[in-house]
Amino acid sequence: AQSVTQPDIHITVSEGASLELRCNYSYGATPYLFWYVQSPGQGLQLLLKYFSGDTLVQGIKGFEAEFKRSQSSFNLRKPSVHWSDAAEYFCAVGSFNQGGKLIFGQGTELSVKP
């Protein structure tokens, strides 16, 4: 079955500290992987995506993610968190064969303390 797992429901980090949000997937076809961020009551903003090529992808707002096929993971990282990064983060997987249909993880809520 196709699925996306974000093991951490809620993470709290101090401002300026590094961040890693975990994402594991189970997908039969070659996956396209995405990270989205959602502020309360808002829509989704794409942080980055991986289709092919270099397994380390750079996104907006200083985020990066690394695709590790052997571990079926696509963890999101940021070296120094800002208070404005507090939000809900969703990992998603899809494939070209699925035509753009995405499967989302449960989300990880990030809190940033001063």
Place this chain on the structure above:
Amino acid sequence: GAVVSQHPSRVICKSGTSVKIECRSLDFQATTMFWYRQFPKQSLMLMATSNEGSKATYEQGVEKDKFLINHASLTLSTLTVTSAHPEDSSFYICSARRESSGNTIYFGEGSWLTVV
């Protein structure tokens, strides 16, 4: 850049009435759009795939007679919640596939529906 717009962003309706939510791709054509539903503090669940000029494809467990989807043009898909019930209160988000840019997916801002 590409933008997908949803309208209304918030709507309150009475039980038993119908409410329509629009999803527009503002600067590109989208033959395929998607409708997701998100309950508070939960993830997004795909409801249906909206195909321009043909019937929508619904995910298992989604009532097609209750959630009517129409994709009458290349820039507009609508979701109509019929005979709305308080349990239908949720955040509805659409996305559109931009084929001209490698099938990139763009999401709308979402629409809050409250049924009272």
